[in-house]
Amino acid sequence: MTEMLNPSFYHEFRDDLADSARESEFLRLLEATYHDLYTTGLTIVGNRHDADDVMQEICVILWQKFDEFEEGTSFKKWASTVAFNVAKAFARKQRRRKGFGLSDYALMKVAQVKTSGSELFELQCEVLRECLGKLPERDRGFIAACYRNSTSLTEYAREARMSVETIYSKLKRLRRRLGECAARQLGKEDSQ
Amino acid sequence: MNSFPSPADEVRALADAQFDGRINHEQTVRLESLIVNDLLCMQTYVERMAFHGEILKDSTTKTPAQATVTVLKEFSNAVHLRERRIRLTQFWSATVLGLGLIVVISALSIPGLFQAAPLGMVASLSSDARFKSSPFELGQVVRVGDSLTIDQGIVTLQLPDVLIDLIGPATATLDRSGHLSLNSGTIIAKMLHEGEQFKVTTPDVEVLDLGTEFLVHHDALKGTNVSVRQGRVQASLLDWRKTPTQKLELTDRRSATFQSSSARASEIDFQPEQFTPVDRSRGGIFSIDGMLRTATEQPVLLGSGKTPTFNHILVIPEHQNLVLEEDLNLDGMDGPVRIPAGSVINSYLVHYDPPGDVSRAPRGAITFFDPITAVITSSQGLLQSDSATGLPGTQYESAAFRGAELGPDEDRIQISNDRRTVSFRFDTSPPFYLDEVRILTVARSP
Numbered sequence: 139m140t141e142m143l144n145p146s147f148y149h150e151f152r153d154d155l156a157d158s159a160r161e162s163e164f165l166r167l168l169e170a171t172y173h174d175l176y177t178t179g180l181t182i183v184g185n186r187h188d189a190d191d192v193m194q195e196i197c198v199i200l201w202q203k204f205d206e207f208e209e210g211t212s213f214k215k216w217a218s219t220v221a222f223n224v225a226k227a228f229a230r231k232q233r234r235r236k237g238f239g240l241s242d243y244a245l246m247k248v249a250q251v252k253t254s255g256s257e258l259f260e261l262q263c264e265v266l267r268e269c270l271g272k273l274p275e276r277d278r279g280f281i282a283a284c285y286r287n288s289t290s291l292t293e294y295a296r297e298a299r300m301s302v303e304t305i306y307s308k309l310k311r312l313r314r315r316l317g318e319c320a321a322r323q324l325g326k327e328d329s330q
Numbered sequence: 331m332n333s334f335p336s337p338a339d340e341v342r343a344l345a346d347a348q349f350d351g352r353i354n355h356e357q358t359v360r361l362e363s364l365i366v367n368d369l370l371c372m373q374t375y376v377e378r379m380a381f382h383g384e385i386l387k388d389s390t391t392k393t394p395a396q397a398t399v400t401v402l403k404e405f406s407n408a409v410h411l412r413e414r415r416i417r418l419t420q421f422w423s424a425t426v427l428g429l430g431l432i433v434v435i436s437a438l439s440i441p442g443l444f445q446a447a448p449l450g451m452v453a454s455l456s457s458d459a460r461f462k463s464s465p466f467e468l469g470q471v472v473r474v475g476d477s478l479t480i481d482q483g484i485v486t487l488q489l490p491d492v493l494i495d496l497i498g499p500a501t502a503t504l505d506r507s508g509h510l511s512l513n514s515g516t517i518i519a520k521m522l523h524e525g526e527q528f529k530v531t532t533p534d535v536e537v538l539d540l541g542t543e544f545l546v547h548h549d550a551l552k553g554t555n556v557s558v559r560q561g562r563v564q565a566s567l568l569d570w571r572k573t574p575t576q577k578l579e580l581t582d583r584r585s586a587t588f589q590s591s592s593a594r595a596s597e598i599d600f601q602p603e604q605f606t607p608v609d610r611s612r613g614g615i616f617s618i619d620g621m622l623r624t625a626t627e628q629p630v631l632l633g634s635g636k637t638p639t640f641n642h643i644l645v646i647p648e649h650q651n652l653v654l655e656e657d658l659n660l661d662g663m664d665g666p667v668r669i670p671a672g673s674v675i676n677s678y679l680v681h682y683d684p685p686g687d688v689s690r691a692p693r694g695a696i697t698f699f700d701p702i703t704a705v706i707t708s709s710q711g712l713l714q715s716d717s718a719t720g721l722p723g724t725q726y727e728s729a730a731f732r733g734a735e736l737g738p739d740e741d742r743i744q745i746s747n748d749r750r751t752v753s754f755r756f757d758t759s760p761p762f763y764l765d766e767v768r769i770l771t772v773a774r775s776p
Contacts (some may be wrong), residue, residue: 177383181376186386238355244362251369251376262377263384270388278471285382285389291350297462306350315368317381 182225269319450489453617457481532734551590613647620694672776
């Protein structure tokens, strides 16, 4: 069953932002592209926790720059460009803080490949969804728990009363199985 | 030697390590070298990130509507965070020089200056209290900014002018004096002095207490319920920017539900049983210390060895707000006690039953809201008062070794001059380790 969003929620946001159709439009577009933008941020910053933070930054910047978006053009393309730039700046800051990280050159190449191969990646994601659906319920639940955990796998391991290494080993096995399934579906030999 | 069958396999392993936050400096250099110099490796890296993104999406198990709400909430949080950062930056820019000077001078003369201000202390813990992260100790000081998480049981915080019961599982943050943020779960707040104000905030509502006893329960999906048992609160529905949009004033035995995402605030039926866990666990106890812990469930069997207390002394609220229909005559610790008919009394049983000899004599103290009128220590006195003030449905010990044996080298019990606090030191000598004491307080005299 598809749950309908309470219209008053949209209404409230619309009022608060500026009481115009343009703001409602922004929210609609953001919702439609949210996942793609998240993956874009993740691809650049590399880890899940940074991706959560960068996604918030992306949302704010998109809203601030929304006047620059031309109606009739692709919001996804425009927003992805903004997301890449925000994520690259974020990754640069993290690199300075941690003392290591992928170089600007590498990140630029990553952005190029991500943009040029978007249709292929969408197809792969579709196949991966099918493979996830084929996993036994218990394994799917385990993966979901690992990915849902917003703190860290170490904390999840403590909650699940398992060693961190056990969690990682199991996760590694399941990732490999998913990769193999996706590769079979796509007819690829070297893909796990 | 490289153990990966192919560079692509190595890229996947490194990308996974990066995603999981386990990648180190050397591995990052290796990853960079692989993806920059080999287009297939680069494509594998991007595919792998899309792979993780897709699993994350699958794992969230949100409906499109819920996903939208998440998007909007994250957006509002980000706006909120950014506005706060800007305000903070402006503030610090203006004051940093003068403040820096004061801090340097003060730091030289005041030890512990940089520690957040203490707000209160842990006043009570139930025997089943469990904490996954940092555990609480009785008497532990709580400070501004402390995040308080309890997974099971009840912890009571004594803050200026208010007692807060956090019922597990729950998480809250002490924002500042007189202000608590409830992130999840249930709290019960009881104001200690009239005329003071206390504020509880959840993502849905801001509850301003105007001298009362009230409950707030927050659930991320269902919203926030506010129930007032006594007194008056002002509850304001918050919008996505945390701005109040609708106010409801709640008085005795009224409840309301608030949901920010649907902009809904409405009255619901008052459910007194929501307060039961704290009534059952703490009753009219203000605070406990030492080895005492409160009970959260009514014990069925209290005979010797039936409800062992391993590392604590258990205090069990029994009959509460009992109106005496006739005079109650008892053998108290200091002699005969007569409580006149019409009095409203509360009864508490202190139960200590270690499974064997213990190396240290257990100590503890209980402070009540109401004055202590009788402390019953003899087995005979306990037996006589079981039916009148004990818990119906609980089977008490009837043996003669049940009571406390008072004496300089035996059990010691003292009542404070203001008759609000009773302290214990139980002697543990074989063969019978069970010691029980009943305390009666008078909530109202005729």
